[in-house]
Amino acid sequence: MTVHQTLEADAATETLTGAEIVVRSLIDQGVEVLFGYPGGAVLPIYDALFSEPRLRHVLVRHEQGATHAAEGYARSTGKPGVVLVTSGPGATNAITGIVDALMDSIPMVVITGQVATHLIGTDAFQECDTIGITRSITKHNYLVKDVADLPRIMHEAFHIATSGRPGPVVIDIPKDVQFSSGPYQGPTQVKHAHNYHPRTKGDAGRIAEAVALLASARKPILYTGGGVINAGPKAAESLRELARLTGAPVTSTLMGLGAFPASDPAWLGMLGMHGSFEANNAMHDCDVMVAIGSRFDDRVTGRLDAFSPGSKKIHIDIDASSISKNVRADIGIVGDAGSVMNDLIAAWKALGLSNDKAAIGDWWKQIEIWRARQSFRYSPDSKLIKPQHAIERLYALTRDKDVYVTTEVGQHQMWAAQFFHFDEPNRWMTSGGLGTMGYGLPAALGVQIAHPDSLVIDIAGDASVQMTMQEMSTAIQHDLPIKIFILNNEWMGMVRQWQQLLHGERYSHSYSASLPDFVKMADAFGCVGLRADTPDELDDKILEMISVNRPVIFDCRVTKEENCFPMIPSGKAHNEMILAEDNRDLGTVIDDAGRRLV
Numbered sequence: 001m002t003v004h005q006t007l008e009a010d011a012a013t014e015t016l017t018g019a020e021i022v023v024r025s026l027i028d029q030g031v032e033v034l035f036g037y038p039g040g041a042v043l044p045i046y047d048a049l050f051s052e053p054r055l056r057h058v059l060v061r062h063e064q065g066a067t068h069a070a071e072g073y074a075r076s077t078g079k080p081g082v083v084l085v086t087s088g089p090g091a092t093n094a095i096t097g098i099v100d101a102l103m104d105s106i107p108m109v110v111i112t113g114q115v116a117t118h119l120i121g122t123d124a125f126q127e128c129d130t131i132g133i134t135r136s137i138t139k140h141n142y143l144v145k146d147v148a149d150l151p152r153i154m155h156e157a158f159h160i161a162t163s164g165r166p167g168p169v170v171i172d173i174p175k176d177v178q179f180s181s182g183p184y185q186g187p188t189q190v191k192h193a194h195n196y197h198p199r200t201k202g203d204a205g206r207i208a209e210a211v212a213l214l215a216s217a218r219k220p221i222l223y224t225g226g227g228v229i230n231a232g233p234k235a236a237e238s239l240r241e242l243a244r245l246t247g248a249p250v251t252s253t254l255m256g257l258g259a260f261p262a263s264d265p266a267w268l269g270m271l272g273m274h275g276s277f278e279a280n281n282a283m284h285d286c287d288v289m290v291a292i293g294s295r296f297d298d299r300v301t302g303r304l305d306a307f308s309p310g311s312k313k314i315h316i317d318i319d320a321s322s323i324s325k326n327v328r329a330d331i332g333i334v335g336d337a338g339s340v341m342n343d344l345i346a347a348w349k350a351l352g353l354s355n356d357k358a359a360i361g362d363w364w365k366q367i368e369i370w371r372a373r374q375s376f377r378y379s380p381d382s383k384l385i386k387p388q389h390a391i392e393r394l395y396a397l398t399r400d401k402d403v404y405v406t407t408e409v410g411q412h413q414m415w416a417a418q419f420f421h422f423d424e425p426n427r428w429m430t431s432g433g434l435g436t437m438g439y440g441l442p443a444a445l446g447v448q449i450a451h452p453d454s455l456v457i458d459i460a461g462d463a464s465v466q467m468t469m470q471e472m473s474t475a476i477q478h479d480l481p482i483k484i485f486i487l488n489n490e491w492m493g494m495v496r497q498w499q500q501l502l503h504g505e506r507y508s509h510s511y512s513a514s515l516p517d518f519v520k521m522a523d524a525f526g527c528v529g530l531r532a533d534t535p536d537e538l539d540d541k542i543l544e545m546i547s548v549n550r551p552v553i554f555d556c557r558v559t560k561e562e563n564c565f566p567m568i569p570s571g572k573a574h575n576e577m578i579l580a581e582d583n584r585d586l587g588t589v590i591d592d593a594g595r596r597l598v
Helices: 003-012 018-028 040-050 063-077 089-093 095-103 130-134 147-162 175-179 204-215 226-230 233-246 277-285 337-350 357-371 387-398 411-419 440-450 469-477 493-502 518-525 535-547 580-588
Strands: 015-017 033-036 056-059 081-085 108-114 140-143 168-174 181-183 220-224 250-252 267-270 288-292 312-317 331-334 403-407 455-461 483-488 528-532 552-557
Touching (some): 015 018, 018 175, 033 440, 040 081, 040 108, 040 168, 040 175, 056 469, 063 081, 063 089, 063 095, 063 108, 063 440, 089 108, 089 130, 095 130, 108 147, 130 168, 147 181, 168 175, 204 312, 204 337, 220 233, 226 233, 226 337, 250 277, 267 411, 277 357, 387 455, 403 440, 411 483, 411 493, 440 455, 518 552
Parallel strands (some): 033 081, 081 108, 140 168, 220 250, 250 267, 288 312, 403 455, 455 483
């Protein structure tokens, strides 16, 4: 019997309260940090935390902030994020972050307090049906009615959250269960009540078919998503080798940035609504597409009936329900992205396969023609800061740093994806599926806690950042020197852009008429406030921001009506992109309903 097994055997005879079981379970699961906000229905757990030095609790200012901080922690480490909130409004305030984690496949365990079991259903103070509310927005959820079930549920929740396609799990614990006593069991002692064993190894027959199809390709492309990052750093290495062996170009979704090096010549950039001209045209014209850990989101595919019409599609995903859900796969392989890519590589080498080098050469010549369009090109301004220029300078001045980037949601998010480049996975944290404004600031807190010596920057918009601005107080309390880099155009930028292009320039409630003075706000919080108004002062202010070992709010005043291009208009295909140079001709672009876009 090992030392660990001996300790667990001793623990089996130990009787603990429900609250103590929660704390012990977290420790035995290797949890070091949890994000939360106390309230009446979780006070027993907070009392148990009081004398437990092995767990670091980060007190946020709003429960939504706790969930996003946990997401940032999880996304940057690969470990599950843990949240502790009270019943009623504590649970409902956490809903947005729970859905966000589900959409973006982020491993998270959310512990919510609940009123005592005999009060459930009586509309008691701070009662809500947390299980009913979260049933459709979690990977799984639990209502604990017996303290004897609590050890199993705690350990089971971590298994479910972190295996297969990761996601959030909610554990709702009534207050009387927290006070009750019962035997504790460790992770290897409990017997799981479910039969959840996700398939990680791809079918050998399907892999053989996929390799044969890929070898026959004249215009292949590797289309990758967040699933490659979730599969771990070795999966990113496998992706690089697969690209090298096959000669295929690589593109990715917003969530997949960093899995393939942006500095590699085979990288086409992000694809989709605001993706690169070369990536979208290559997706449209390819003859074999290998989708790895991606789910064919509508922001990626554009018009479904015109999506990559001439290609054969190989879809690799650990979630069987994702395969052929939105786009029919010719070959579907259920399995872990890293494992399946390794098997593809092994099969390719074992069979001595190679592509038609002349055809692949012609494919790359066409890609270089598309790339020469320089679709992210913009017109510089000597007096005003263009948002694209701000991101370019931010990237240039931090590229030699150990940097992690989070974002809010909107135009600034897309410009960050276009102009800030990543050569490693787990460096880019953004809300992809749900598109949650207010995500970036609290996510940066979680990233900074996980990587205390790193430079963590939230690229923000002036509208988004106000949704969770109160979390700057958390940064101050916990000595987290996050940098909030606000592209301030005094608009809800993406809303304004769509109103211009789709709604006849009727700017209904998208202008921010009474923005705070962000520098004064920084001073009020006790952090550093900086402002840049012209391109000439931008570099020095960015360098000052980097040099300060304190939280910083940087108000970067950018041009007010800049649009984010390229853009696939609503109802259009990948090869019908609008580029910045086409902006003057937008009035001639017609959507499927026959309406002018402007």
